[in-house]
Amino acid sequence: MVGEEPVEQLYFKGEPLFTIFHNETEQFSITKIRVLDTNTDYDEKEIVIKGYFARLQEGISYMFYGEFVSHLKYGKQFSVHSYQTFIPNTKDGLIAYLSSDLFYGIGKKTATKIVDELGEQAITKIMNSPAVLENVPGLKKETAQKLVESLQENQGFEQIVIHLAKYQIGMKLAQKIYQKYKNEAISIIKEDPYQLVYDIEGFGFITADQIARQNGLPYNHPNRIGAGYIYVLQQSALDGHVFLPIETGVKQVYHLLSQASLSLTEQEILDGLDKLNTGKIIIVQEGRMYLPSLYYAEDGVASNLNRLTEKSVEEKTPLAELMKIIGEIEEAEILSYGKEQFEAINQALHSKVMILTGGPGTGKTTVIKGILKAYAAIHDIPIDPSDYEDKSEYPFILTAPTGRASKRLKESTGLPAVTIHRLLGWDGDNGFDKNKDNPLSGKFLIVDEFSMVDIWLANWLFQAIPDDMQVLLVGDEDQLPSVGPGQVLSDLLESEKVPYITLTEVYRQKEGSKIIQLAHLIKNDTCTDDDLSNDKDFSFLSCHEKQVVDVITVVIQRALEKGITMTDIQILAPMYRSEAGISAINKKVQQLVNPKTNQKREVKANDVVFRVGDKVIQLVNQPEDGVYNGDIGEVVAIFTEEENVDNTEQLVVSFDEREVVYERKDYINLMHAFCVSIHKSQGSEFPIVIMPIVGGYRRMLRKNLIYTALTRAKQSLIICGDKQAFLQGVKTLDTNKRYTSLKEQLFLLQSVSQSLKLEDDELPVEEEENEISPYDFME
Numbered sequence: 001m002v003g004e005e006p007v008e009q010l011y012f013k014g015e016p017l018f019t020i021f022h023n024e025t026e027q028f029s030i031t032k033i034r035v036l037d038t039n040t041d042y043d044e045k046e047i048v049i050k051g052y053f054a055r056l057q058e059g060i061s062y063m064f065y066g067e068f069v070s071h072l073k074y075g076k077q078f079s080v081h082s083y084q085t086f087i088p089n090t091k092d093g094l095i096a097y098l099s100s101d102l103f104y105g106i107g108k109k110t111a112t113k114i115v116d117e118l119g120e121q122a123i124t125k126i127m128n129s130p131a132v133l134e135n136v137p138g139l140k141k142e143t144a145q146k147l148v149e150s151l152q153e154n155q156g157f158e159q160i161v162i163h164l165a166k167y168q169i170g171m172k173l174a175q176k177i178y179q180k181y182k183n184e185a186i187s188i189i190k191e192d193p194y195q196l197v198y199d200i201e202g203f204g205f206i207t208a209d210q211i212a213r214q215n216g217l218p219y220n221h222p223n224r225i226g227a228g229y230i231y232v233l234q235q236s237a238l239d240g241h242v243f244l245p246i247e248t249g250v251k252q253v254y255h256l257l258s259q260a261s262l263s264l265t266e267q268e269i270l271d272g273l274d275k276l277n278t279g280k281i282i283i284v285q286e287g288r289m290y291l292p293s294l295y296y297a298e299d300g301v302a303s304n305l306n307r308l309t310e311k312s313v314e315e316k317t318p319l320a321e322l323m324k325i326i327g328e329i330e331e332a333e334i335l336s337y338g339k340e341q342f343e344a345i346n347q348a349l350h351s352k353v354m355i356l357t358g359g360p361g362t363g364k365t366t367v368i369k370g371i372l373k374a375y376a377a378i379h380d381i382p383i384d385p386s387d388y389e390d391k392s393e394y395p396f397i398l399t400a401p402t403g404r405a406s407k408r409l410k411e412s413t414g415l416p417a418v419t420i421h422r423l424l425g426w427d428g429d430n431g432f433d434k435n436k437d438n439p440l441s442g443k444f445l446i447v448d449e450f451s452m453v454d455i456w457l458a459n460w461l462f463q464a465i466p467d468d469m470q471v472l473l474v475g476d477e478d479q480l481p482s483v484g485p486g487q488v489l490s491d492l493l494e495s496e497k498v499p500y501i502t503l504t505e506v507y508r509q510k511e512g513s514k515i516i517q518l519a520h521l522i523k524n525d526t527c528t529d530d531d532l533s534n535d536k537d538f539s540f541l542s543c544h545e546k547q548v549v550d551v552i553t554v555v556i557q558r559a560l561e562k563g564i565t566m567t568d569i570q571i572l573a574p575m576y577r578s579e580a581g582i583s584a585i586n587k588k589v590q591q592l593v594n595p596k597t598n599q600k601r602e603v604k605a606n607d608v609v610f611r612v613g614d615k616v617i618q619l620v621n622q623p624e625d626g627v628y629n630g631d632i633g634e635v636v637a638i639f640t641e642e643e644n645v646d647n648t649e650q651l652v653v654s655f656d657e658r659e660v661v662y663e664r665k666d667y668i669n670l671m672h673a674f675c676v677s678i679h680k681s682q683g684s685e686f687p688i689v690i691m692p693i694v695g696g697y698r699r700m701l702r703k704n705l706i707y708t709a710l711t712r713a714k715q716s717l718i719i720c721g722d723k724q725a726f727l728q729g730v731k732t733l734d735t736n737k738r739y740t741s742l743k744e745q746l747f748l749l750q751s752v753s754q755s756l757k758l759e760d761d762e763l764p765v766e767e768e769e770n771e772i773s774p775y776d777f778m779e
């Protein structure tokens, strides 16, 4: 056997029989093995093992180290933490191993020659010095090289797994490390674990420091300070920051590094920053420090906006003609655009890039439709994609950051709309297919819910926009900022470097919506106790924190009795853990609306029971299945291992347009969705929203959070809980300022118009008496 053998671990020695499941990207496998030996009390001939393996070969024996896990339906399985090929130490065994399918081009004859020449320690000898193969008579150079490569690949990964298991690092991370460094991995881990903080997503500074300690590396290891900086900046990006001021960053790095040793001074840490800057590992500018990916993302957004706005829209539509066209659209739509709305349509048609912003019900969607129709009329082209024989000629691109938001855009415009990820051809590992060399094709791009777009995605998007495309960014700046770093929409607005129109007149309110009225009161900081009185689409049910979950269930019960389904009701809360947190609410509501019965199948994963009929939410982007973070669906079937050809338990979730099959290891990507977090609800709307607000949420309650939740409700909003907590929350501004510098970068922009105001002679509003008003054309 090659390598060190972990002591006192449960093990199975066995031969793979067949693979039950294998995920190529993650190299995760579930395999049935024949048991050859074990130090456990397991006494059956076969066992199912699971873990992250490079490649398991039938006919080869392995040592698997790990622990038993209990599967609800299939009983005992062995979860593998590390493993090694069991290399036989007999001549015959070695010949069989070398002539197995693991080694291409080596048959029994060649294997025998190798073993005759190198003896029973052949593998160790080859691993130590591949040149020993030159002594094997008649062995072709090419075959020898392939043998070494395969050996290194198989042995290399196992060695890494064993090595990392000592530091409690699992096989999943080991897999990533191996993919990055291949056979260099162990020496890098031993000599410079800090490098992994730079290179491997999910590898933290504290782990690197522990490995360094155990390998006796000095506290002033040249890469330690750098890894500290990278880690601090990565963590701050999770809080939405694009950079950290040097002083703040240095303090945080000092704090992090001095936890293990006080031998470093702040000055040394500051000096370290200089070197990192010189090596372009961290970008330092204007008293700020950035991760390069964030610096270049901001830089990219600014320079691409500059590129896009350098040229202006060539074709100017005379005002009279535009009036006529818009008048016809108004007739067809049976409405009359307000001044701001008209101005927005006019300006969007004449701007290379424009932002359209405004609160709920101000007509953003109405204006989008107006722009599309007017553009089509001006260019005398059809708006319906089915009228285009060559689909690549279709000029409009409609997109939004989430699946639900793009679906809403599609429904409200009646035109195709996709997520930004799909538009740019995201394929997980390989990033985006669209970029400056392979740009989008089309003439007019509309991005809805732009407040949710972070600086990385904005950069990917903008670089893929060709010079001649017009762009309209639509969003509500009062909503929560993007989950990822940056605050692109509000930075662009504040910079005033990109033309924008803010719609302020509320149209839905005219239809008598208290929800919209409340949203605008919150927006304008004028919401008081008196405004919380019940109305036809709004109720505030005051109750104690301890009662709030029960009150929610009563509300749902009544709704169900009226024939309303859970598809139309969405509970939104700010936090997961608390008496009235998302997890507690989901548990209670599941009991009410989808209780356990003998007929309904269910599976348990960690602490959660998924049952057929449950409403669930997808938590990560899964482009290969066409489901994205935030998509809501329903569990429609559960299959046992015996019931399907893949031999795995499966849970099937129906989303709007597709069914997705989840295997046990993917259950972690799902959560109950009777209640979801307000952050996750961004970009979605629901007919009925129930919103608990209690003092226990205090730490989270902010104006933009409550505003976002409230504006998700289309027909009815029911708030349950504490009025004072609500009123205090809407007064509390989000003081967690995000450090971003897009505004400054935008000042580099050369040729963006400073003001959006239409030229005096173009103004459609202030007409002289007795003169013909532009509005005369619009009736």
Ligand SMILES: Nc1ncnc2c1ncn2[C@@H]1O[C@H](COP(=O)(O)OP(=O)(O)OP(=O)(O)O)[C@@H](O)[C@H]1O
Pocket (backbone or CB within 6 Å): 335, 336, 337, 338, 341, 358, 359, 360, 361, 362, 363, 364, 365, 366, 367, 507, 508
């Ligand atoms: N000029 C108008 N005249 C009459 N009704 C209008 C006008 N503009 C918008 N509306 C109506 O007001 C309602 C809200 O408009 P719209 O959906 O376009 O707003 P929005 O800003 O997209 O809202 P939200 O962000 O809440 O989706 C719709 O019913 C729409 O038909």
